[in-house]
Amino acid sequence: MSFQAARHVSSLLLPQQSSEDLVAQGLAAREARRRTVVRNWLAARATNLIWMLMLSAIMMPITISLLLLSTLFTAKICDAFSGNDAAGVIGGFLFGHFDDPCNQPIGALQVIFWVFLAIKMILFYIWSKCQDVAECDCENSRICGFLRQAGLYIILPPTVAFELVWPVATFCCLVMSSTSTCSAQLRSTAWMLLSPYFLQIGLVIFSCLWPWLKPILYRTGLLKDPANRVRDFTRVNFSAEAFNDSDGGYPTNCPICLADFAAGDQIVVTPCTGQKHVFHRPCLANWFRSQQTCPLCRTALGDSLPETLNP
Numbered sequence: 019m020s021f022q023a024a025r026h027v028s029s030l031l032l033p034q035q036s037s038e039d040l041v042a043q044g045l046a047a048r049e050a051r052r053r054t055v056v057r058n059w060l061a062a063r064a065t066n067l068i069w070m071l072m073l074s075a076i077m078m079p080i081t082i083s084l085l086l087l088s089t090l091f092t093a094k095i096c097d098a099f100s101g102n103d104a105a106g107v108i109g110g111f112l113f114g115h116f117d118d119p120c121n122q123p124i125g126a127l128q129v130i131f132w133v134f135l136a137i138k139m140i141l142f143y144i145w146s147k148c149q150d151v152a153e154c155d156c157e158n159s160r161i162c163g164f165l166r167q168a169g170l171y172i173i174l175p176p177t178v179a180f181e182l183v184w185p186v187a188t189f190c191c192l193v194m195s196s197t198s199t200c201s202a203q204l205r206s207t208a209w210m211l212l213s214p215y216f217l218q219i220g221l222v223i224f225s226c227l228w229p230w231l232k233p234i235l236y237r238t239g240l241l242k243d244p245a246n247r248v249r250d251f252t253r254v255n256f257s258a259e260a261f262n263d264s265d266g267g268y269p270t271n272c273p274i275c276l277a278d279f280a281a282g283d284q285i286v287v288t289p290c291t292g293q294k295h296v297f298h299r300p301c302l303a304n305w306f307r308s309q310q311t312c313p314l315c316r317t318a319l320g321d322s323l324p325e326t327l328n329p
Contacts, residue, residue: 034057034058034061034315034316035054035057036054036314036315037050037051037053037054037273037314038050040053040054047263047269047270048263048269048270048271048276051269051271051273051314052273052276054273054313054314055273055274055313055314058311058313058314058316059309059313061316062308062309062311063226063229066225066226066228066229067222067225067226070221070222070225071178071181071182071222072174072178074178074181074218074221074222075174075177075178075180075181076142076174076177078181078214078215078218079135079138079139079142080139080142081214082135082211082214083135083139086112089108090105090108090109093105093107093108111203111206111207112207113132114203115201115203115204115207116128116129116204118200118201118203118204119199119200119201120195120196120199120200120201120204121194121195121196121199121200122191122192122194122195122200123191124188124191124192124195124200124204124205124208125204127184127187127188127191127208128204128207128208128211130184131184131188131211134180134184138177141173181215181218185212185215185218188208188211188212189212191208192205192208192209192212229308229309232307232308233304233307233308236307243307244306244307244310245303245304245306245307247306247310247319248286248299248302248303248306251286251287251288251289251299251302252286252287252289253284253285253286253287253299254268254285254286254287254296255285256279256280256281256282256283256285261279261296267294268287268294268296269294269296272296272297272298272301273295273297273313273314274297274298274301274302274304274305274313275298275301277298279296279298283298284298284299284300285297285298285299286299286302288302288312288317288319289317289319290312290314290315290317291317293312293314293315295312295313295314295315297313306319
């Protein structure tokens with residue numbers, strides 16, 4: 019569900035514009051196809067990045083809350099046997115230094131962090147409960163349907179923004195803070211709260227590199243190669259009469275490699291409804307190793323193929 023929301027957000031950032039629309043605006047067909055492929059490639063990368071940020075925005079508060087509760091619970095158990103107050107020491111370390119003197123607003127940033135964490139957990143709890151409501155024609159179902167959409171498109175964007183802005187602001191304040199005026203406990207607490215975000219940065223970097231790592235895993239057989247789906251697509255034999263870049267005909271060149279089609283080429287047509295999108299079979303196979311959509315219209319062409327493929 020959140021991935022669909024990420025696709026929707028990326029579509030707002032990079033509105034889809036088909037090659038046919040560009041041709042209607044007066045652009046040459048070859049250049050229109052090239053621009054469409056590049057735009058769709060960028061949209062796919064943006065979708066993956068937005069999805070990772072949204073997933074992180076959901077998982078980060080849950081992870082931090084679970085770590086805090088498990089730590090306090092373990093400390094309470096230890097206190098029961100030892101008679102010490104480890105839980106109180108941990109609580110004092112986390113929440114007892116907001117007012118420590120400092121030349122940067124590190125304490126205020128920590129207060130904002132814990133307040134937003136509590137708000138996010140409440141909102142995510144309400145959203146998860148609405149996810150469990152059975153689909154029916156009752157008023158509660160309609161209300162929860164609205165809340166689900168609100169959670170995706172109203173609550174998540176500011177949550178993602180907070181997950182980006184807060185760690186950057188806190189890191190800058192820590193770098194500019196003076197060790198002579200800021201207490202060591204206040205700085206240590208801030209660094210501890212920042213530590214999960216370093217993991218988040220690693221995940222974002224990994225998600226950016228993932229499209230280039232997947233082809234290696236496909237070729238080594240560690241992952242199922244989606245390029246094999248291209249074998250199911252209808253093959254088209256080249257002829258100068260059919261490939262003429264006119265209405266009712268096929269394009270003269272492959273939109274991916276931009277090379278002209280010629281006799282003997284392996285040419286396949288994708289099952290996009292009402293469209294004649296043709297590609298070199300090896301080019302489309304390589305495209306599928308990074309994303310399973312049509313390079314021209316973003317129609318999903320993965321494991322669940324459109325019915326038009328199988329007459």
